[in-house]
Amino acid sequence: MVSYELVEDLETANYDVTVIDPKITNCKKELLHANVQAPLLLAGNRFMHYYIAMGCQITSILHLEKPNEY
Template sequence: MKLGAANVKATLNVYDEITKKPGSPQALKALNCCVETYKYAILSFEMVSSELVEGPQTANYDVAVIGPEIANCEKELIDAKVKNPRLLARNQFMKYYIEMGYEITSTLELENPNEY
């Protein structure tokens, strides 16, 4: 989860860098949407570790809810015709971290259903 949070922070830095460059109002709106999404994702990934103590089901939920937010970010970028390979790659990495986090928390949930 820490690796996921670190990746999210690095991606947020990329978005921040790109939002400072001139672009269309639609592109800026889409980029800002993604910035907010990644801020939310940082909080979610950081909460997961502490929530594992409470129960993996809560941690699993916090990882799972990031996915639709990233999908919305991608849709905003596509609709605004923002074509940036760096952003596309970072969003893809994000999906991998979400999937890994989801699988890890799901496995913990199944292995130790009464321990949490």
């Protein structure tokens, strides 16, 4: 199943995947600053950064292949 945004609104899909990245970074910084020992959460944040990077690449490639007509 393909998300509606990937078919109809690539710009919003790209925005959605990029806007979350700073929030993940802030979460990591706050955990480290508070000396919270949460290795699984930090590992999850690393995976999220990876998936966000993949999402950005995918939506950028799709946008180049099929640019929206305004």
